[in-house]
Amino acid sequence: MSNFNEHALEMSIMELFKDEGYTYINGESINRDISDVLLADDLKKYLFERYSADGITDNEINGIIMNLRSISGTIYEANKAVYKLICDGFILNREDRSQKDLFINLIDYETPENNNFKIVNQFEIEGMNNQTRIPDAIIFINGIPVVVFEFKSAVKENTTIMDAYKQLTVRYKRDIPELFKYNAFVVISDGANNKYGSFFSLYDFFYSWRKVNSEDKELDGINSLMTMVKGLFRKDRLLSVIKDFIYFPDNSDKDLKLVCRYPQFFAATKLYENIKAHMRPNGDGKGGTYFGATGCGKSYTMLFLTRMIMKSSFFESPTIIIITDRTDLDDQLSKQFINSKQYIGDNTVKSIESRENLRAELQGRESGGVYITTIQKFTEDLEILTDRTNVICISDEAHRSQINLDQKVRITDSGVEKTYGFAKYLHDSLPNATYVGFTGTPVDKTIEVFGGVVDSYTMTESVRDGITVNLVYDGRAARVTLDQERVRRIEEYYRLCETEGANEHQIEESKKAVANMDAIIGDPNRLQAVAEDFIKHYETRVAEGASVAGKAMFVCSNRYIAYTLLTIISKLRPEWTEKKTFT
Template identity: 30%
Template sequence: MARTFIANFISEDQIEQAILGIFTGRLGYRHLNCLLADLTGRSMETEVVIEPLLRKKLIHLNPAAPEAAIDFAVDQLTKTRLDQTDFQANKELYFLMRDGVTTTIKNTRDRDEPVTIKVIDLVDESQNDYLVVSQLWLQGSYIRRRPDLIVFVNGLPLIFIELKNSTIALRNAYDDNLTNYRKDIPLLFHYNALCILSNGLETKVGSFNSGYNHFLNWLRVENEDEVPDKERIKDFAVSLDYAILGLCEKARLLDYFENFLLYYNDVKKIAAKNHQFLGVNNAARNFGARLKHDKENTDTGNKGKLGVFWHTQGSGKSYSMIFFARKVFRKFTGNYTFLIVTDRDDLDGQIYKNFVGAGAVSKTEKCRPQNSEELRELLQTNRRYIFTLIHKFRFPKGKAYPVLSTRNDIIVIVDEAHRTQYKDLAENMRTGLPNAQYMAFTGTPLLGSKKLTNDWFGENVSEYNFKQSIEDGATVPLFYHKRVPEVLLQNDDLDDDLAEIVSDENLSDADQQRLENEFGQEMAILKSDDRLETIAKDIVFHFPRRGYLGKGMVITFDKFTAVKMYDKVKRLWDEEKRAIQSQINSSITQKEKEALRKTLEWMRKADMAVIISEEAGEEEKFEKNGLDIRIHRKRMLTADDNGKDLEDKFKEPTDPLQLVFVCSMWLTGFDAETVSTLYIDKPMKDHTLMQTIARANRVTDFEINGKPKKNGLIVDYYNVFKNLREAFASYGGGKIGGGERPDEDAPVKEKDQLYVLLQDAIDQCDQYCKNIDINLKTITESEIIFGKLGMFDQFADIILANDDQKKQFIVYDNTIDALYQACLPEILGRRKDFPLVAVISYLRQIIDGKNQRNDLDSAKRRISQLLDESIVASDEFKNSKDTISEPSYNIKAWRQIDLSKLDVDKLKEEFKEAPYKHIEIADLRAFISNKLEQMMSKNITRTSFAQKLQQIIDRYNSGGSITEDYFNDLVDFVGQLKAEELRAAREGLSEKELEIFDLLKKENLTKEEDQKVKLAAKSLLHRLYEEKPTVLLQDWHKDLQSQLKVKLVIQDILDKNLPETYDKNVYDTKCNIVFNHLFVQAANGGRAVA
């Protein structure tokens, strides 16, 4: 496909114009520029749907529908949904837009007859209207917003596009724009299918309620074989070009809208990622081709083989499975049944839960047979989904397996069932379902010379490997760390049979005997008490001292070792807590005490558990090994008072369950996003090893102590290094090279590489600072080191001269901090190698205003703490109190200033003498922002002040004002805040009353009318909060009857008290505004409860 490459962008306007050229020139969209005038035909700015266009298209798509049916559909599509959350409204409207609006009409016999009004033609793309609107003003409850671009289909706003200047970090489009827009103009996102954020150099796509880490690139347009040159894309600033062509081409947009959006557990909207969209469509095309071959009786050699869907672990295969099934149901004629087959109870449960969560099946639906007889019965029905273990196809040896169903519309989806899919059970399944179609979804197909997976299921229909997923951001990078070498086994030539045998935790008697006969020596070493004690000590030291304190998994040799390791770690954990408490009590620095207290607090809260499968006679078996399984089994089988079992707890990021001990369970198909560390002490290879390490590669937006998850860590106690390299060569897109280290392009790198990445990030930050005349190394190289705080003030003043400079520096600091955290705890012994880390971090604190620079004692303490962290310090300096000089510049304690006592003129005079003007401005801005936030929390109509403040800032950043004018503008703005803060007293109103008064008043009121509006505000609040019967009950906003009572009270009070000049339209508008305000307050846990 030919591509339009866009020149390097400078401004948002240039990006916008170039992209509009693609929309109108390449894709055939209409365009309206509403910067100067609203050309959409809306009657009010509060409307997010272009109703005239919607009505026109509904009539066009439903020519036989009566006017009343069209009116009903328009009403259903445009009515506000204040009684719902944004997620609920988005979900309800999505199904209305996709499936149509159902109503009733009178037929020729004057009887009610159901009819569905089509909203979007999902078959013939030419029947719809495609419109891209730029700079459209939208009025929310309190504030106006103007998104850069909105894509409308038939007048419905399906895609939101936010653009930033190419010099601004893309994250700002999410934090500064999308987040605020969702809050200020939520109705726009009730219809939203997809959000696109771009600064030209980088573009990310996600759903409206996704966290930023779930916004991903879209760089493959037509097929997954495309290999995007990311450097070239960045150099030519064409990332948005790829996303628009890949998603907004009319047929693709309709396909994505219809088939690739999921609503999960009524809390999360899942939008398919680039690889899922392309992969599932490949699979659907192959399915269509298979149907054609079967009908024409061609390609008989592949009859029944739908292919292999090979996507790496953590990339969303289970969701891809749902996308595929849904597309088959919607796009292919037939009465299909999907039989989802696994070979483990826990994996079967995981997949079933995902289908239930996505709404594909209900919890009450019978779709999980308990035995072979039930399976046979279900296969005779027309159920859409059946979930089963392949063991349901077990049959006595020597007997012919019976035919269960001759249906040719059964689609068997096999998920990650390696050892059972090519032997007797698989043969029985195919004998029992001779006409079924078979497809494998896997991250680790069996390869080698036999290529068993392809032999049984057909050729690969889609491939997406481990390395690609990391590059795309679909999974986080993994790092490998070999620890405690003194207890490592020298097992480079480990017999593959050992890893194969212990991959199943429920060993047969024959396998158990074989282990003892053939691998007795290895097992004796592996399970020796001294060795396990050493590993347990290392885990207890390492686990609470990592940077990102995500959840962890200890993978052990067998069930007995899992319990034994739990007992050891639990005992040593308690000992470590006592040791830390002793350290806190000893004479160490305050900084060390604070760090130790945080570690101790985390350790006290942390819980751990054993997760192993149940088997007959297990109590006796464990007792023979001197272990008690009963207490662990009880925990595994028992839910808490909230109905949560151990699996729920481990998946919940905030639950104290932090560490689990497993041997096979939860290593396949288990998805807990905050798992970040794996401790492997078990022989593993090939697909089992790949499945295991993928537990730590999930992306999450959950931050812990303000730290994001940037990578996963594999801690290796068994030396699976050689097997890991080989597994990646097969499954991960890596290579096997010579020597002792993996190739540089290997998907998993040794942890030492983090130090290289950290130094590279430091060098880049250092160079950036040099480019703006800041030499960070002068601080560490100076004789007096941190003796002059003014040096930091000087550097901060330079960075704060421009918002873009500040944002870029923060990006560098965030990167450095994340890498430093990833290097913990080992980097604690190497801090002298990275002296600029502390310098950059301290400078960031000053920029953020976290330091009270007028406090000399605290400044001395901070510098001393930096020196304690081994930043090039001499003994002479450490012992000298006089070396730390007075800070050259004292910043005003803005947060302590009383606005009523502020002398504006004096501030302006003092600024002329200030040595670091940009710091002065930054502190003043921080004070204003904090003050304005407090004032807005009391009166939502003050959002206009926020807009005024932003205009002042934007004017300066664009070069429209000089530094002194900028400061004076800010000081004048403080004067306006001062007057606003005193307005309630001047008006004779409380703050609450003033807020309602501001919502009720309109322009050109006479003094008498003004007084009546004040009376209305007072009367309304008195009735709502003080009189009986109470109407603002707890959770009134969740109940339609309670909402109606509140509306009636508002209407009654305002009808009695508002001036006669408030005609019906104004009266209705004001009633709605006040109700919406109280509703939003109540929904957000605010003040709207009596």
């Protein structure tokens, strides 16, 4: 093990990439200017072979490379600009103006084998102030450095992959920023721990790629190196991630760039294929259900899926309608999607205020457009919004109001009243749409409306991946001395609870009983005891294991009780709730 140093790890990883069909080259053998981070000859060769039938000239190819090199600004601004060219392509104005403009793709996403995949180590780069750095490994596609690796030895004391992260994001950022102008993402590894993430992300947002395929079991340790290479860096998989699964917002007050996690990739790609198979008019319109645990990033999965659909020639620019069942979700998704027009590839991304507003948007529109709205806007209006088949509805929280298609019958003074839920009116308004459901709690009705579960990501998996904090229930009972009157009221409360409310009188009495229970639960003496008991219990647990990290959550019966309890805890431990400034 003493011989398993960073160089041994580096060469082992080179072998893994060779098994995946990458060409391995030692950077010392490449004839180049050490300040140049592009393999210009590779890019020229690719462009000539790809566009030779269009008569592309040497001058035009040199002009493309010169334009890439000349993109400037902060590292973030330059990376965003270059990345858009890499992912979406661009129009080349021909040297001979009599010729038709040529659309250029720097990477052939349709046919992976048309690209030149290389993994290179010992690639010395001279950067700022004549500083030289040698990244442990770089993946080049057609001469463009899209992935940078940094390794640390797992057997070296006092060294972790956090040191690899700092090497990339501090030293390399300072000394060789030009390299990261072209970067898709970076990888940090010690062999046993292997993570990837955006160059602009905090360390906490680096994750492992723990499966080769979605149905596989997650793997850790040295096996996670294998799953990353075979899962993330399989040629077609890497191209897919680069093209559709790396996100820049249109505008941001910070350097925000997100790279998908493996469950988001699998969910979006499987839903995409399922929508293709079930889309009307040839399919049944049931695009599938995604079962994703709370906190697994469903909103970004929706965004990735939306881009894939809008950029696909198969769907021919469909209209996508995002449906939520809560105003707060609607606001969140609206802000996210409206700030993602460039990423989605459609300038018409709007939040819908009313059914009439949506009708006006869809009237006369044959394609395109992304609209975000709430299910509650679909009420008893029998007029069809559109009967087009190239409409895809993506429903968030697809287990509540978004599945109530059944008729409801109620006896009123004027007779029998028949009504339907919001979902029925939605489906009647868009009769030929294809429906996709996202939910954290699928039920039978969800499957009936949206189709079978296409992919799932459970809370257990999310906790193992470090995405969601494990939820542990630790029951505590604060001993409170109650007077006999309060004991009597508790007994009365439980007596009332034995009888189910079957009429208005019993329901009203039940409400009074609950109000009495709130008075008992919210008794100041009881809340004082609960606060003191929690503080003692929490501080004891922390003292027993200083390495334990996590969060504590209180569930209270109403807001007043919650606020009162917080106030008591704040008085007992003011340092827990005082505002802190972090730099």
